[in-house]
Amino acid sequence: MRVLLTSLPIHSHLMPTVVPLARAFREKGHDAVIATGPAMAHLEHTVVMPDIPAPGDFGPPPPWIPERDGTLDVPLFADELVVRAAANLLDFARNWRPDVIVRETSEYGGQIAAEVLGIPHAVVDIAPFAPLEIERLDERKDKVRARFHVAGTDPVFTAGLTPPYWHPAQHHFRVPTDQTTADGPEVVATFGTNAGLLFSGSKLLHVVADALGRLPVRSVLAIGTGEWTGPRPANVELRPEIPQQQLLNTAEVFVTHAGYSSVREALTAGVPMVAVPLFADQPRNAAKAEELKTGVHVEVKGLTADALAEKITQVLDVKAYHSTAGTLAAQMSELPVFTEIPDHLVSAL
Missing domain, CATH: 3.40.50.2000 (Glycogen Phosphorylase B;)
Structure with a gap:
């Protein structure tokens, strides 16, 4: 054929x-x-x-x-x-x-x-x-x-x-993922490969770095290429890009733009999300994650480091998010x- x-x-x-x-x-x-x-x-x-x-x-x-x-x-x-x-x-x-x-x-x-x-x-x-x-x-x-x-x-x-819990009335499959694990950070944050094309003039990643720096946990933030002029908290590792799936395998929370591939990888790994959507289908993905109680949906407009740190702390501390994420991951694995x-x-x- x-x-x-x-x-x-x-x-x-x-x-x-x-x-x-x-x-x-x-x-x-x-x-x-x-x-x-x-x-x-x-x-x-x-x-x-x-x-x-x-x-x-x-x-x-x-x-x-x-x-x-x-x-x-x-x-x-x-x-x-x-x-x-x-x-x-x-x-x-x-x-x-x-x-x-x-x-x-x-x-x-x-x-x-x-x-x-x-x-x-x-x-x-x-x-x-x-x-x-x-x-x-x-x-x-x-x-x-x-x-x-x-x-x-x-x-x-x-x-x-x-x-089917995400999108019914289809044939359903799972994408194999890297199952490698390492002693990684508790919080992983990245906004996808396409967002960098649109971030000129934005301080959003600075806000995220500041928020992560206020948490008593280790974090990693993908910042893309180019000069970094934002904050450098001691507990936050700043990288041009990250091995996302590998890090999600041991993470506690994923801060994401809620692109479908990123959401799918989080569901696979059983990691609850703090979703900050930017464009296209991302707001619907973020709303769906919140509806399923596997994370929270945060509006990007007016976002502050204090507000984002509060949401990440909420997801870190509430066991129900982690339990639900684990249940959904088990369904994915089947x-x-x-x-x-x-x-x-x-x-x-």
């Missing part, structure tokens, strides 16, 4: 799911490639959609300071980009002739291309709440379809990467590994 996987050229969309999934298809005897933009063409098993830019290609970030302005409205569906993605995919697919197209949640060109080709399409749901952020999504997809003179079809298979998706997809076809 020939499988064409499609993804936006964003590292957190391709890893740790789409690239390993392409590898899993190949290991099971299928021919699998990933169509993505030039920015991620260095990854294995990729073919290039030349017209698909990466977020950094859109120029300087907007004048956004999250602690002053609140969450950022990020467009998650751009009609012209979807048209260009579908056209790029069709150029490749008409020669390569895939049997099925498997897209990640935020890449919609793959669905349109499959509908034009008259082949099945499936979804690896790396951001289950993201479509809820797009107004008139079905209408906008239909506008794109009209340009290709094609009708819509439903996916033959949708693979969720968290248990899911089949996502490298079994190829077999399930073949059955669905």
